[in-house]
Amino acid sequence: MNAVAKALELPGAFILGAGAVSSKSVGMNAELMPLVVTASEGKLAVNGSYLASINPADGKCLQEKYSDKYRDCDFGLLGNLYACEGKPGKVLEVKASRRTGEYSLVTCLRKTLENHYSDKSLALGGTFIIQKGKAKIHIMPREFSSCPLNSNEDVNNWLKHFIVSAPLICQSVLVSRDPDLDLRVEHTHCFSHHGEGGHYYIDTTPDIVEYVGYFLPAEFVYRIDRPEMTHKTGRD
Ligand SMILES: [Zn+2]
Structure with missing residues (x-):
């Protein structure tokens, strides 16, 4: 880093x-x-x-x-x-409770930006807390797979999935649409003060879930060490 x-x-x-x-x-x-x-x-x-x-x-x-x-x-x-720069300043505050659709908070933010700025690519970074409820996460095994993972199904079978409890501190990086940089358009990891953390998918308690988050739009998007060969497997 x-x-x-x-x-x-x-x-x-x-x-x-x-x-x-x-x-x-x-x-x-x-x-x-x-x-x-x-x-x-x-x-x-x-x-x-x-x-x-x-x-x-x-x-x-x-x-x-x-x-x-x-x-x-x-x-x-x-x-x-x-x-x-880590300095204080204006940020976007996002508060939400109850989930009524199939998309996670992060995907909702991303799709809202994508629909509103139809000709632009907008990136956000920030942190949010799941204050109430539970969430689905994965953790990769300690050993890399001994055979190639060729499909999303292969990847999901290799990953270990867990349901974890609030409060969870989540860190998100998202871009509303890929500006031809071969990006993963959203990625969120979470940690907690009770020993649970990993790759966040979505809450599993839509009726009681509560979120508060703080985000900032990015000025620049950098693609560092871009692979020459690409694929779409395991990007969710
Ligand atoms: Zn991850």
């Missing part, structure tokens, strides 16, 4: 979002909830990230604070990162 901040010409960037840990750093595959102030002149990076892996003891979610064990600011596989 220090290298990302450098590429953005934003030293000391405050970064949040959704990604995977660097398996080289951590020694396994795991979900990453990045929360980092990157290094700047004379100042070391501050890494407040969380990671969630499958606990080998019971097969359940194991959420840890990154800085309790690891010292770097690396990530692996992919990262959908929102970087800002």
Whole structure:
């Protein structure tokens, strides 16, 4: 993430979002909830990230604070990162309760932007809290798949799914439509103060769910290290 901040010409960037840990750093595959102030002149990076892996003891979610064990600011596989200066200022406040449709809060935000700005691509980053209810998440296994995952079904069978409880702190990066950069158009990871976290899909308690979130539109979208060969598998 220090290298990302450098590429953005934003030293000391405050970064949040959704990604995977660097398996080289951590020694396994795991979900990453990045929360980092990157290094700047004379100042070391501050890494407040969380990671969630499958606990080998019971097969359940194991959420840890990154800085309790690891010292770097690396990530692996992919990262959908929102970087800002970390200063106070105007933000978008989003409050919602009860879900009446099939889409998650993040997908609703994205589709609303997509419909309203029909000729533009608009990106948002930010954080929201699921204050009440439960949510569906996944956590990748500690071991990478030994065989290729060629379909969404393959990916879903490889992932471990869980239902987790509020309060959940979620970090979202979304773009209303892909501006031909081969982007994942939305990605949200969550963590909590009760040991649950991972890749967020949607709440599972539409009648009682409550959300409050804060977002900011992006000035720029950067595509770093774009793969030469692409596919659409496992993007949901
Ligand atoms: Zn994810």
